[in-house]
Each structure stands twice: as C-alpha cells, then as structure tokens.
Amino acid sequence: MLTDEYVKRVYAQVEQRDGDQKEFLQAVREVFETIEPVFKDHPQYEAAGVLERLVEPERVVKFRVPWVDDEGHVQVNRGYRVQFNSAIGPYKGGLRFHPTVTEAVIKFLGFEQIFKNSLTGLPMGGGKGGSDFNPKGRSDAEVMRFCQSFMTELQRHIGQFTDVPAGDINVGAREIGFLFGQYKRLRNEFSGVLTGKGLEFGGSLTRTEATGYGLCYYTQEALRVLRNDSFEGKTVVVSGSGNVAIFAIEKATALGAKVVTASDSNGYVYDPNGIDLDVLKDIKLNKRGRISEYAERVDGATYFEGCRGVWSVKCDIALPCATQNEIDGTEAQMLVDNGCTVVCEGSNMPSTPDAIEVYQNNNVLYGPAKAANAGGVAVSGLEMSQNSYRLSWTFDEVDARLKGIMEEIVANSLDAAKKYGDEGDLMQGANIAGFIKVADAMVAQGII
CATH class of the missing domain: 3.40.50.720 (NAD(P)-binding Rossmann-like Domain)
Known part of the structure; x- marks a missing residue:
C-alpha cells in the first residue's frame, strides 16, 4: 500500500500515462512502496520533483531495423534505446534481442538499471535497449546483417561519454562483436562504447562470468x-x-x-x-x-x-x-x-x-535483482575504466573487485534498511540506498 501523499500522487500520474505498460508499472510500484520512509527526512526531493522526473525517461529512441535474410527476403524489426537517467554518469545498460521485447519491457529494465548502477558505487546512469529480433535459429551471416543495421541507427545516440550499452538476453560475444565492428566502421574511432567486448579488442576478463x-x-x-x-x-x-x-x-x-x-x-x-x-x-x-x-x-x-x-x-x-x-x-x-x-x-x-x-x-532471505545481479554491470563499469586507461587487469584482480562490490551492496542495503525501514530487508534497503544517491545528484543539478 502507498501511504505517502507525494508518492501516491506521482504513481497515479504514472498509471494515467503508462497504464498499458504493466512491466514498467510493476517495477515503479515496487520501488515506490519501499522508498516512502525516505521523504520524511528529505522534503527537498518533493520540492525538486525528483519522483516526477525519475519515472520519465530522459530520452526514448524507437527505430526501424531492416535487414536481408539468407534467402534474400527483407525483414524488419523494431529497435529501442531508453536513456532513463544520467544523474550520476553516462547511461549504462544492456541490449536484449528477444521476441518479447517491447517499449514497456525496455522501460522497466531501464528504470531498474538506475538503482542497480547506483548500488555498484560506480558512476553510471540507467539505460536499456534492444529489439524484438530473435537470433535463435539464424545464421551468423543473418545475425551480422541485423546487428549492422541495428547499430547503423543506434550509433547516432551512444558514445563512451554518453551511453555505453552491453549485452543482455541473446546478446553475447558474437553480437557484441558485430555491433562494435559496425560502430567503429561508421564512426572511425576505437572507443569503449560497448562493454562485453572480446578480450582481443578491449574486453575485460571476468565480464562473461x-x-x-x-x-x-x-x-x-x-x-x-x-x-x-x-x-x-x-x-x-x-x-x-x-x-x-x-x-x-x-x-x-x-x-x-x-x-x-x-x-x-x-x-x-x-x-x-x-x-x-x-x-x-x-x-x-x-x-x-x-x-x-x-x-x-x-x-x-x-x-x-x-x-x-x-x-x-x-x-x-x-x-x-x-x-x-x-x-x-x-x-x-x-x-x-x-x-x-x-x-x-x-x-x-x-x-x-x-x-x-x-x-x-x-522469512525467506530475498535478494532482489537490482542488487543481486548487479555484478554484470559492475564489471562492465570496470571494463569502461580499463578502456579509459588503455590497460587490462588480471582475472583475479577484476574478480576481487567484483566480490568487494557485491559485499558492499549487501552492507549498504542493510544499513539503509536499518535506518529507514525493516532491519534485514534487503529489498527495501537496496531500493533506498540506490535511490538516495541518484536523488541527491538530481537535486544538486537542478530541474533538468
């Protein structure tokens, strides 16, 4: 149940605007129900319209992806990139290629990514993207042609200081390689614009794991x-x-x-x-x-x-x-x-x-996704750092950093839960800890 009047008002606005986007509404409500205690101590968040801005993506890009299959037939898929929040860093989040991909799915994933990235302690904002293309059963040549067409449009909207996509469902090393190659070809630059790259061209050890x-x-x-x-x-x-x-x-x-x-x-x-x-x-x-x-x-x-x-x-x-x-x-x-x-x-x-x-x-010990699965984006952030330094860390060094980040997420979540809610509640703690960092940055940067 939502009880805070400010939170209830903003959620009602989300329902009115995005009532058909059930996955997005589910993600928003879960966060809203758990962060309500924060607003008693932070009235500046309401004054700065933090929630109203938080639930509205900074940018939604939707585009056509035409490509030719092995039989010479033209196929057309839909591509998406939701750049949700850049308060603490460039947009960061995966690309998903799956028939179930819709704008609602990408929005919920991008919204979750805001808090997940915040929890890692690394300077990364929230974003997500993908397509309803299904690579399963497609030849390598078909996947390459699709990826090249997808990146031909996406490259207008991303960059190492703007938006750094990664892989997600059905986007692995093969797809990232094709996407990176097309970006490099079109932009004539070698930069850390994608993470999850092959080790031969800027990838990080431990990223796959x-x-x-x-x-x-x-x-x-x-x-x-x-x-x-x-x-x-x-x-x-x-x-x-x-x-x-x-x-x-x-x-x-x-x-x-x-x-x-x-x-x-x-x-x-x-x-x-x-x-x-x-x-x-x-x-x-x-x-x-x-x-x-x-x-x-x-x-x-x-x-x-x-x-x-x-x-x-x-x-x-x-x-x-x-x-x-x-x-x-x-x-x-x-x-x-x-x-x-x-x-x-x-x-x-x-x-x-x-x-x-x-x-x-x-009394089940419940670790929510935005905290428990943050290891992937954490090492993506470490890959970005290695790309910027033009060096590679060892597997053991990256793995040790990953372990430390995940242990810190548990500690920060429990601290937030103890201060604002139910002690030991990892879900509430993760939502609050992730939210406060982003909210403070949004307030500091003005109404943008």
Missing part, C-alpha cells in the same frame, strides 16, 4: 551476515542456461553447493548428481543447443517439458536466472513448501509481487 559470480558472492555474503550460513552443503535450483545461469552454477558449486537444475524456454533438466558444467557449456555456449540435449548426454538426468516446473524441485536455495516474472505466488509457495529458505535473483524482476509477498511472509 560477472553476473553469475556476482549473484553468488551477494548470496554468500547475505547468508553470512543474516543467517551465519553459506552455500556449503546446500541444494540449489537454478533457472535459465545462459551466461548468468551457467556461471552462477559454476560459482555456487565452487562454494560447496550442489546445483541440480538448469532450464530454457522449452523445459528444464533435473540432475540429482549435480549439473555437469562441461556438458552444459558445450550445449549452450558452443552449440547453442536446447537444454533437452543435456538429459540425452548425462546418465541419471531427466528432462521435463515446461520451464516453470523447475520451481517444483526441492532445494535450499533458488537462483532464478531466466527472465522477468518467472516465479508467481503459487510457485513461490511451492518453493517454500519444499524447504527453500533463500531466493536471490539473477534475472531482472523474476518474481511477481505475489511471489515477493510469499517470501516475506515465510
């Missing part, structure tokens, strides 16, 4: 501080099988857990012996295959149709790493009934409001 590793560093630190516990000996359920999921599985296993699931959009696999990372990486990173192949190659593993069934598997810790709203209230209750006591989010907004209510009512 960063979101999954960071998720586990965050979870481990939250367990240590709040439960005097760790991953050691725990059974973990992970959804997804992209970079985030794969490297979350890798790090959780290294920390002593047994991860028993992975999934894709068609279904999930259950391996009671623990996921075989070599097989999973070969299927997903090398062959870009389907998760069902895992059960065909690993004795004892079973494949199940329907990806959401993964939440019926008994576990101690759940790490959702697939997509938004992948856990609803019913599935959250299923997790609780099966003994799950920890949910930390690797994907963006994977839990519906009903699911979060279940976590809170059952």
Whole structure:
C-alpha cells in the first residue's frame, strides 16, 4: 500500500500515462512502496520533483531495423534505446534481442538499471535497449546483417561519454562483436562504447562470468551476515542456461553447493548428481543447443517439458536466472513448501509481487535483482575504466573487485534498511540506498 501523499500522487500520474505498460508499472510500484520512509527526512526531493522526473525517461529512441535474410527476403524489426537517467554518469545498460521485447519491457529494465548502477558505487546512469529480433535459429551471416543495421541507427545516440550499452538476453560475444565492428566502421574511432567486448579488442576478463559470480558472492555474503550460513552443503535450483545461469552454477558449486537444475524456454533438466558444467557449456555456449540435449548426454538426468516446473524441485536455495516474472505466488509457495529458505535473483524482476509477498511472509532471505545481479554491470563499469586507461587487469584482480562490490551492496542495503525501514530487508534497503544517491545528484543539478 502507498501511504505517502507525494508518492501516491506521482504513481497515479504514472498509471494515467503508462497504464498499458504493466512491466514498467510493476517495477515503479515496487520501488515506490519501499522508498516512502525516505521523504520524511528529505522534503527537498518533493520540492525538486525528483519522483516526477525519475519515472520519465530522459530520452526514448524507437527505430526501424531492416535487414536481408539468407534467402534474400527483407525483414524488419523494431529497435529501442531508453536513456532513463544520467544523474550520476553516462547511461549504462544492456541490449536484449528477444521476441518479447517491447517499449514497456525496455522501460522497466531501464528504470531498474538506475538503482542497480547506483548500488555498484560506480558512476553510471540507467539505460536499456534492444529489439524484438530473435537470433535463435539464424545464421551468423543473418545475425551480422541485423546487428549492422541495428547499430547503423543506434550509433547516432551512444558514445563512451554518453551511453555505453552491453549485452543482455541473446546478446553475447558474437553480437557484441558485430555491433562494435559496425560502430567503429561508421564512426572511425576505437572507443569503449560497448562493454562485453572480446578480450582481443578491449574486453575485460571476468565480464562473461560477472553476473553469475556476482549473484553468488551477494548470496554468500547475505547468508553470512543474516543467517551465519553459506552455500556449503546446500541444494540449489537454478533457472535459465545462459551466461548468468551457467556461471552462477559454476560459482555456487565452487562454494560447496550442489546445483541440480538448469532450464530454457522449452523445459528444464533435473540432475540429482549435480549439473555437469562441461556438458552444459558445450550445449549452450558452443552449440547453442536446447537444454533437452543435456538429459540425452548425462546418465541419471531427466528432462521435463515446461520451464516453470523447475520451481517444483526441492532445494535450499533458488537462483532464478531466466527472465522477468518467472516465479508467481503459487510457485513461490511451492518453493517454500519444499524447504527453500533463500531466493536471490539473477534475472531482472523474476518474481511477481505475489511471489515477493510469499517470501516475506515465510522469512525467506530475498535478494532482489537490482542488487543481486548487479555484478554484470559492475564489471562492465570496470571494463569502461580499463578502456579509459588503455590497460587490462588480471582475472583475479577484476574478480576481487567484483566480490568487494557485491559485499558492499549487501552492507549498504542493510544499513539503509536499518535506518529507514525493516532491519534485514534487503529489498527495501537496496531500493533506498540506490535511490538516495541518484536523488541527491538530481537535486544538486537542478530541474533538468
């Protein structure tokens, strides 16, 4: 329930303007409900119209992306870039290529990115982009032609001091390489305009692993501080099988857990012996295959149709790493009934409001996405720094910085929760800690 009159008024304006954008409204309401206590101590935020400006992107770019497939047919997709807030640094956020991409999805992701980037402690504003193009099943040549057409328009709006995109769902090393090449060709400059680049042309060690590793560093630190516990000996359920999921599985296993699931959009696999990372990486990173192949190659593993069934598997810790709203209230209750006591989010907004209510009512340690999955953008920020210095740090150096950032996010979230709300509430703490830094910068810079 919203109780503060200022917050209620601004949310009503958002509903009136963007009532058809359900993902964006969901993201805004979650933040608004948790930051209400801040306004009693900071009346300057209302006077400066911080909330009214915060929910309105500084810029929304929508464009046509024409390209030619291998049969010579012209295809047309939609491209988006939402530059949401630059109060603390250049816009920063990934590009997502997926059929579900709409302006509403990109807006919710960009809004979340404001707070996520703020929490890292690095000077990065919030942005997001993408297209409804689906690279799955497309040849390398088709993906290249699409990426070149996409970047031909996007390059007008980005730059290393303006907006620095990265990868997201279905935008990996191949796509980033094609996008960077076209940017360099059009602008005749070699700059750190994209992150997630190949190591040969300005990429950072640990970037591929960063979101999954960071998720586990965050979870481990939250367990240590709040439960005097760790991953050691725990059974973990992970959804997804992209970079985030794969490297979350890798790090959780290294920390002593047994991860028993992975999934894709068609279904999930259950391996009671623990996921075989070599097989999973070969299927997903090398062959870009389907998760069902895992059960065909690993004795004892079973494949199940329907990806959401993964939440019926008994576990101690759940790490959702697939997509938004992948856990609803019913599935959250299923997790609780099966003994799950920890949910930390690797994907963006994977839990519906009903699911979060279940976590809170059952004393589940809940790590929200904007905090728990900030490792990816944190190392993207470190890649930007390395590009500016024209040098490369070692894997261990970047990994140590990542671990420190994730532990600091836990500490800052708990400090904010203790000061303004419920002690130990990581969701409220993350929202407040991320918001205050951005709000103070907005007030200082005037009404812009």
